[in-house]
Amino acid sequence: MTVRSTSSDEIAEFLVHIGRSSRGEDMRSDLTAAQWTCLRFFSRANKLSRTPSAFASFQATTRGTATQTIKILESKGLLLRYRSDLDGRSVRLEITVLGLEILNSDPLADLISVINVLRLKEQTAFLATLSDLSITLAQMKGRQTFGTCEECIHYVSILGAADYCACIAAELAPVDIGKICVNFGAAGVVQSPPIPLIEINKGRAL
Amino acid sequence: MTVRSTSSDEIAEFLVHIGRSSRGEDMRSDLTAAQWTCLRFFSRANKLSRTPSAFASFQATTRGTATQTIKILESKGLLLRYRSDLDGRSVRLEITVLGLEILNSDPLADLISVINVLRLKEQTAFLATLSDLSITLAQMKGRQTFGTCEECIHYVSILGAADYCACIAAELAPVDIGKICVNFGAAGVVQSPPIPLIEINKGRAL
DNA sequence: GCACTTTGATAGCGAAACGAAACCACTTAC
DNA sequence: GTAAGTGGTTTCGTTTCGCTATCAAAGTGC
Numbered sequence: 001m002t003v004r005s006t007s008s009d010e011i012a013e014f015l016v017h018i019g020r021s022s023r024g025e026d027m028r029s030d031l032t033a034a035q036w037t038c039l040r041f042f043s044r045a046n047k048l049s050r051t052p053s054a055f056a057s058f059q060a061t062t063r064g065t066a067t068q069t070i071k072i073l074e075s076k077g078l079l080l081r082y083r084s085d086l087d088g089r090s091v092r093l094e095i096t097v098l099g100l101e102i103l104n105s106d107p108l109a110d111l112i113s114v115i116n117v118l119r120l121k122e123q124t125a126f127l128a129t130l131s132d133l134s135i136t137l138a139q140m141k142g143r144q145t146f147g148t149c150e151e152c153i154h155y156v157s158i159l160g161a162a163d164y165c166a167c168i169a170a171e172l173a174p175v176d177i178g179k180i181c182v183n184f185g186a187a188g189v190v191q192s193p194p195i196p197l198i199e200i201n202k203g204r205a206l
Numbered sequence: 207m208t209v210r211s212t213s214s215d216e217i218a219e220f221l222v223h224i225g226r227s228s229r230g231e232d233m234r235s236d237l238t239a240a241q242w243t244c245l246r247f248f249s250r251a252n253k254l255s256r257t258p259s260a261f262a263s264f265q266a267t268t269r270g271t272a273t274q275t276i277k278i279l280e281s282k283g284l285l286l287r288y289r290s291d292l293d294g295r296s297v298r299l300e301i302t303v304l305g306l307e308i309l310n311s312d313p314l315a316d317l318i319s320v321i322n323v324l325r326l327k328e329q330t331a332f333l334a335t336l337s338d339l340s341i342t343l344a345q346m347k348g349r350q351t352f353g354t355c356e357e358c359i360h361y362v363s364i365l366g367a368a369d370y371c372a373c374i375a376a377e378l379a380p381v382d383i384g385k386i387c388v389n390f391g392a393a394g395v396v397q398s399p400p401i402p403l404i405e406i407n408k409g410r411a412l
Numbered sequence: 413g414c415a416c417t418t419t420g421a422t423a424g425c426g427a428a429a430c431g432a433a434a435c436c437a438c439t440t441a442c
Numbered sequence: 443g444t445a446a447g448t449g450g451t452t453t454c455g456t457t458t459c460g461c462t463a464t465c466a467a468a469g470t471g472c
Binding site: 033065068069089 | 459
């Protein structure tokens, strides 16, 4: 049934192999793989996306699980919790100075350093392909796509003025431009309505 | 401490994200992520490498864990066990017809089909970079590298004669040329002595 | 005011994966 | 022949992970 051109096969396997072998759990580091991913997420998500729900969607898991992971990072002093002013239900997580320090011993560092020896041209092409794959894959699985404002269809760059996001209908803080966003929309992809995240907790829907 | 050029950062995260999101456990498939990896391994390893130890080394886990995974696949009729003629201790696992059928519903198929839409040139470049990363990474972590004969330093292609592997000092069956091998040696990498696998079970050494 | 949805928290459960240790059977080195 | 090493298996206990289910609080639509 599935067409298995040898090359795609090999590529796919390399992807999972590399992913698996560097996703964490390197002993001696006091964080688990899921916790590292969580910490990384909150260090790279924009203000709008630093919530438990967004992380759950990013990880393609339930909010319950996400809460667990976040709670542990909070107890270790790596994340701080703030209530939202706009929405009484919502909370916002911010990475602490200690959290940023810990990120320096991210087990992903090995992989990163290996990537760093690649030539710049190779890196660029590699990143482009990865981003492409990621978007198509998420779309195929009906999952929320994540990406940075630069490549987002809601992003409007105005010469001489502040950048603007058509999705939340607000100006963007310069800090947030390079960060990942839950409301990311890839070009050429049919969009779901603006704000809603994927609802994974099916239990309650019954 | 770690130099985090933004691009390498992003690349690394994409790698683990894609790996994680397509490595299996898609419900309804009756195999777990580890079991899929195992099945894939035995479908792509050459005769020399279809052993529990080789798989353990490939997965960077212990032989005990590897045995468990293999046992389940055997009980499902996806793998068959043969004793080695050369070494009474050793066993060889062969994927069954049913196993090959099951591989058609590999959850990795989604990823593979997405890769297939890439242009050939892009695919080639992507594969090259991945292979490069994988080798360097394994080397850095002091792990066994895996690869196919084509790129192995032990491989001697003789015009008009059978291909030859200098490592096991034997001719190679044509079927095995494209398969992955425990004794893979990457060019320009300092080699450990020929046959031995990484010994992970430290317990007994004490 | 009412029903419904959404965000988040919590407790409990089960499966998966691992590490450690003990074990057998066989091979190799001395 | 004995001793040491290797390939493989098994058992036990632990950790991690993610899910279900249920709950409370807050927002939304009528």
